Amino acid sequence: MAIIEVNDLYKEYKINQKKEGVLGAIGNIFYPRYISKVAVNKINFSIEEGEAVGYIGANGAGKSTTIKMLTGILTPTSGRVLVNGNIPYKHRVKNNSIIGAVFGQRTQMWWDLPPIETYKLIQKIYDVPKKQFDENLSTFTELLDLKELIKIPVRQLSLGQKMRCEIAAAFIHDPKIVYLDEPTIGLDIMVKDKIRNFIKNINKKRSVTVILTTHDLQDIEEVCKRVIIIDNGQVVYDGKIEEIKNSLGKYRTVHFQVKNCSNNLDNVLDTQKEYLFEVSKSPYDIQVKFDRQKITASEVMNIISPYCDIMDLTIQEPSIESIVRDLYRKQVDNNDFIKENAGNCKY
Amino acid sequence: MILLKKMLAIANINIKVILVYVSAVWANVFVNILQVVILYYIWMAVYGGQTQLHGISKSQIVTYVIISRIIFINGIVSWGINQWISDIIKDGQISIEMLRPIDFQLMTYARRIGVLVFSMILYGVPVIVVSKILFGISLPATFNSGVLFIISFLLAMTINFLVEFFIGLIGFYTTNGWGLQVFKEALLSFLSGALIPIAFFPGWIRQIADFLPFKDIVYTPITIYLGNTSGEQAIKSLLFQFMWVVVLLLCTRIFYTTAIKKVTVQGG
Amino acid sequence: MLFKYIRLYIEFFKQNIKIMLEYRADFIIGAMASLFMQMSGIFFVWVIFKNVTTLQGWTFYDITLVYGLLMLSKSLNHIFFDNLWVLGPQYIRQGNFDTLLLRPISPLFHLIANRLQQDGIGNFLLGLVITVKSLYELNLNLGIKGVALIILFVVSGGAIFAAINLITATSSFWVVNSYHLIWTVYSVNEFALYPLNIYHKAIGIILTWVIPYAFASFYPANYFIHKGYEQLSFISPIVALVLWVIALRVWRFGIKNYTSTGS
Structure with missing residues (x-):
């Protein structure tokens, strides 16, 4: 029996055209004007206990609407969600007592008090036995390096420090399922790493089910084995992360700032067609997309450097948006993906 | 003329701010009418069978309540002016x-x-109109009273401004601007005659x-x-008002110079 | 269940006290400022009574009893239910309401327990002084029964204030800026600072049957000073109860709307 079961889940928003002012407010109650918009269009999936699943999609794809329905914040228009056998929005108390969540920039901690006070309050709210709470607290303190932080008022913490404390707050009551919405947004590499390792660790050791939405592919790659991609309210991919990494996430775009390029460069690039594609070129910069399983970034540089003075370079990882876009194209054309892209080379 | 243009340009900033809050206008007018209604009934109970108390007749007291409310909401409430002054000195923007x-x-x-004109239009006029319908409001006693009232009112608003400026400068030395404003409002609503003649x-x-x-600020113009x-x-009375304008102007200038010196010497 | 909520409220209460201690200076200034504001209101009544001996048959201390009772009820609401004012701007608009919906406890309880408003404490103490002084000057021998009744009336009054605010605050689920609606309805309580019989009958009817703030001051006061409205004195707790039943229905309707639109 899966811990999360989603069947034909459908959500249509009725957007109320709100009017300003006291009269407008009264008008809103008696004569609301609505515009409909489908946010989630009959999706299906199920998640087993202890899985770590990445749930990704572009902005407005229906990601957060799904998460809100899973957590019971939103009621579905039709279809069914079962979380541990409960309907989240109907059995709110029952469902909430087994879940934990981090929602982006919103804090669940008391702004004017140190995190430890929030943890203690959570202990009381969820009836966590004292011994278990103390054990969790000391484990998390060590893993997330919170020793100093939990005694400082939240308002004085930096974004990264706050997020580490926030993550601990989502796990401290031993939830069966934790929803993490953009837990690493805006954080530096060190903090990201700490948070990823923590999630991985807890997921493995305590078999907590983790649902992670993020824009950072690295998060998914490190934490999750499975990924669900949603676009336009529909699931466009549901499967192993390796598979998608191999077919899509293997591309990188390198961006060179150059000077004094020789005319031979064009010919050279032409001969490397197999490895380099989507080349765009102007006298001062060159953009090249490459397959990192076939060629390394330094090899790309070696190809170009004899013909140009490279002033600067940056390497871009593919964004979730571009992956989804590519996936979508792949579905429509049902063609071999690489071929299609290779054919797109323009120079 | 140039000065007037400048004044309007500066005042213009506030129009937008005020107009954003349409629902605030509705609520404000309602709450102020409500205050007028309460005071009206209290005064009716105070007068009882008598037609005159302390030289003010029963019908005059109604007019007094309405006009004093108008002056209160447009003047004494101050619309954040004194807070603005404190802030501008505190964060060093004064040097700009x-x-x-x-x-x-x-x-x-x-x-x-500028704030006065627009609060008058948005809050003052509706309160006058509704009060007039509900209770009636008498015209100035004579033509001369009307003319003198306008002069007295302008002087009153100037005195009110100078008091606000003074409070704003005090605010530069303390941290709690809200407390200061509440204190000022409570004190002034009393000593100005806005609550009771x-x-x-x-x-x-x-x-x-x-x-x-x-x-x-309130009592003199209404009488x-x-x-x-x-x-x-x-x-x-007008001469006395004018004298206070001069005295307060001098006080605020001296106070202002002292405060500014502190900012420029200490660098904020 | 109820026991758990009481226990939890005490926990929330402790946290709020910690915050209060963090901001000691703000606490003192806030309490002083609102105290001063209320004192100017009492001063107004005092000056009025320098000119008359009774107001439609009510003496100075009759009126201060009404005034004091309303202050007590009002400040209970101010201290314990102040978070309702910011439901719109701080919770719904900023998305923090979702956080309340993710806890295994009632979101309304969570919302209310989240804040203790220190500014109301000064008013409560002043209201207490005024009420006790009025009762003393009126030579009323309350006995234990009288004291118990006063407590019952004040608690009912506070509940009436809170229920009315809850009803108007629930509009935050639909309206962008709910503050002014809450404020408009709330401001009607100012009528109840004075005896109802000085006003036009219509105002009395509104204050009794539509926005029943009179049950927080005027009718309870009539139990102690007999001015001919005693028959309604005992209804206060019932009014409070009925209002809360209505308010909770409205609230549930609001939540239902929120979870189906997510805005």
Whole structure:
């Protein structure tokens, strides 16, 4: 029996055209004007206990609407969600007592008090036995390096420090399922790493089910084995992360700032067609997309450097948006993906 | 003319701010009418069978309540002007303001007049109209009273502004601007006669109120309007108001210079 | 269940006290400022009574009893239910309401327990002084029964204030800026600072049957000073109860709307 079961889940928003002012407010109650918009269009999936699943999609794809329905914040228009056998929005108390969540920039901690006070309050709210709470607290303190932080008022913490404390707050009551919405947004590499390792660790050791939405592919790659991609309210991919990494996430775009390029460069690039594609070129910069399983970034540089003075370079990882876009194209054309892209080379 | 244009340009900033809050206008008008209604009934109960108390008749007191409310909501409430002054000095923006080709106090005055005009239109006029329908409001006693009232009212608003400026400068030395504003509002609504005509005050409080400039913000203009102060007496009242403008102007200038010195010497 | 909520409220209460201690200076200034504001209101009544001996048959201390009772009820609401004012701007608009919906406890309880408003404490103390002084000057021998009744009336009054605010605050689920609606309805309580019989009958009817703030001051006061409205004195707790039943229905309707629109 899966811990999360989603069947034909459908959500249509009725957007109320709100009017300003006291009269407008009264008008809103008696004569609301609505515009409909489908946010989630009959999706299906199920998640087993202890899985770590990445749930990704572009902005407005229906990601957060799904998460809100899973957590019971939103009621579905039709279809069914079962979380541990409960309907989240109907059995709110029952469902909430087994879940934990981090929602982006919103804090669940008391702004004017140190995190430890929030943890203690959570202990009381969820009836966590004292011994278990103390054990969790000391484990998390060590893993997330919170020793100093939990005694400082939240308002004085930096974004990264706050997020580490926030993550601990989502796990401290031993939830069966934790929803993490953009837990690493805006954080530096060190903090990201700490948070990823923590999630991985807890997921493995305590078999907590983790649902992670993020824009950072690295998060998914490190934490999750499975990924669900949603676009336009529909699931466009549901499967192993390796598979998608191999077919899509293997591309990188390198961006060179150059000077004094020789005319031979064009010919050279032409001969490397197999490895380099989507080349765009102007006298001062060159953009090249490459397959990192076939060629390394330094090899790309070696190809170009004899013909140009490279002033600067940056390497871009593919964004979730571009992956989804590519996936979508792949579905429509049902063609071999690489071929299609290779054919797109323009120079 | 140029000065006027400048004043309007500065005041213009506030129109937008005020217009954003349409629902605030509705709520404000309602709450102020409600205050007028409460005071109306209290005064009716106070007068009972009597037609005159302390030289103010039963029908005059209604007009007094309405006009004093108008002056209160447009003047004494101050619309954050004193807070604005404190903030601008505190965060050091005053040094930029001092670079402008217009005196800071004069500019603030222009800003205040702009706020006054628009709060008058948005909050004052609706309150007058509704009050007029509900209770009736008498016209100035004579034509002369009307003219003198307008002069007295303008002087009153100037005194009110100078008090606000003074409070704003005090705010520079303390941290809690909200507390200061509440304190000022409570004190002024009393000593200006906005709640009760000064004539009703018992002995010693009356002497204090008579001595201070605050009565010239509400009580003096309204008694002129009602015709209870007229002729030579009215001219004398205007002169006293003018004297207070001069005294307060001097005080605020001295205070302002001291505060600014502190900012420029310490660098904020 | 109820026991758990009481226990939890005490926990929330402790946290709020900690915050209060963090901001000691703000606490003192806030309490002083609102105290001063209320004192100018009492001063107004005092000056009025320097000119008359009774107001439609009510003496100075009759009126201060009404005034004091309303202050007590009002400040209970101010201290314990102040978070309702910010439901719109701080919770719904900023998305923090979702956080309340993710806890295994009632979101309304969570919302209310989240804040203790220190500014109301000064008013409560002043209201207490005024009420006790009025009762003393009126030579009323309350006895234990009288004291118990006063407590019952004040608690009912506070509940009436809170229920009315809850109803108007629930509009935050639909309206962008709910503050002014809450404020408009709330401001009607100012009528109840004075005896109802000085006003036009219509105002009395509104304050009794539509926005029943009179049950927080005027009718309870009539139990102690007999001015001919005693028959309604005992209804206060019932009014409070009925209002809360209505308010909770409205609230549930609001939540239902929120979870189906997510805005």
